[in-house]
Amino acid sequence: MTSPMPTQTLAPQRTWSAVLFDLDGTIVDSASDITASLAHMFKELGLDVPSDEVLRSYVGPPLLDSLRLTAGFDDAEAWEALNVYRDHYADHVLRSPVFPGVAGVLERLHAAGVPVALATSKPESMAREVLDHAGLTPYFTEITGASDDEELSTKADVVREALRRLRERGVDVSNPVMVGDRGYDTLGAGANGVPTILVEWGYGSPAEASDAMAVVHSTDQLRNLLLG
Known part of the structure; x- marks a missing residue:
């Protein structure tokens, strides 16, 4: 903490x-692996990458909910973002x-x-x-x-x-x-x-x-x- x-x-x-x-x-x-994959996700979607503090706030709660509530995505956008994130994070999850x-x-x-x-x-x-x-x-x-x-x-x-x-x-x-x-x-x-x-x-x-x-x-x- x-x-x-x-x-x-x-x-x-x-x-x-x-x-x-x-x-x-x-x-x-x-946290560092999750936030790195989140940063990749925002870049891939052509969006500005949030601050480190905001990225760390995503760690813990269900990511789909956070993409809706924190990033302001609608359902379709949130699922697209989630899939981009998962594809990247799958290569880093064991680190x-x-x-x-x-x-x-x-x-x-x-x-x-x-x-x-x-x-x-x-x-x-x-x-x-x-x-x-x-x-x-x-x-x-x-x-x-x-x-x-x-x-x-x-x-x-x-x-x-x-x-x-x-x-x-x-x-x-x-x-x-x-x-x-x-x-x-x-x-x-x-x-x-x-x-x-x-x-x-x-x-x-x-x-x-x-x-x-x-x-x-x-x-x-x-x-x-x-x-x-």
């Missing part, structure tokens, strides 16, 4: 039945590094028998590629992302689907928690009655932390909140 936020604490005895993770800005540092320490947290959760699900607005097929490439797939009970047709795209819908898939596997989802980096994660999880821990190493701003249950600045803090 762009500037320090006050770190909140949780009761040390709290036990989570499942943990949901965002991907971009939480597990992988993908994004995992944030230091995150793999260790996932490994500890897996070793402790805590079910873990991915809940990302990135297309599910791309998300799987990222986790496979990083060697993180074995730590996940479920991998849930947006559908290619964007019918399933909002964070609330993705979280709902992740919980549904976990439930179908017989996982206890009575006390889940979301780990993300944007207020968008908090709102989407909250729509499903799931509290959120925000990580400071992501792409959100301090203002986005107002509805989070806790904010952490290190993977050690995150591990302690998830495992005690």
Whole structure:
């Protein structure tokens, strides 16, 4: 996050039945690759490239929605832009590094028998590629992302689907928690009655932390909140 936020604490005895993770800005540092593909997209469409700050605002929410709301595209223009973006980003999606320490947290959760699900607005097929490439797939009970047709795209819908898939596997989802980096994660999880821990190493701003249950600045803090 762009500037320090006050770190909140949780009761040390709290036990989570499942943990949901965002991907971009939480597990992988993908902002530069995403914004590079966005810049390419605007150039290919013959449009001025927005500032870096504006480009970074696209990271997190469903891109089709952002193209409509932020760029002002109509439906046809938004889909054309999305396809240009995806074609370029597909060649760069595996370059994004995992944030230091995150793999260790996932490994500890897996070793402790805590079910873990991915809940990302990135297309599910791309998300799987990222986790496979990083060697993180074995730590996940479920991998849930947006559908290619964007019918399933909002964070609330993705979280709902992740919980549904976990439930179908017989996982206890009575006390889940979301780990993300944007207020968008908090709102989407909250729509499903799931509290959120925000990580400071992501792409959100301090203002986005107002509805989070806790904010952490290190993977050690995150591990302690998830495992005690």
